[in-house]
Amino acid sequence: MAVSGLYTTVKNVSGAARVFGFLGKHGKRLANNETYTVPGDLVAELGAARSLREFKALEKALEVGDIVITNSPAVYVTDTDDSSIDQVTVNDGSVTTTSPQGWD
Secondary structure (H helix, E strand, O other), X not given: OOOHHHEEEEEEOOOOOEEEXXXXXXXXXEOOXXXXXXXXXHHHHHHHOOOHHHHHHHHHHHHOOOEEEEEOOOOEEEXXXXXXXXXXXXXXXXXXXXXXXXXX
């Protein structure tokens, strides 16, 4: 994955292999601690373009602790001083900006 800021990664932390129906076109079986990466923002995709049932299934899996989101797409902002595009990052609780990965 060349530019990680463009992807969402989830991890099965349920303690067992599980099928998550909201992953992929027909669901995806993940072993315990296995990760799955999709291009774009999974939450936005499920909330906007797909069924409410799949969004609610993701919501429930997060609430009960079966799955965690370990990476989500970066947030990009425009620097008002020089109009450059920056990526929002968090380091040890401090919010900062950096040059977007892959845009140098």
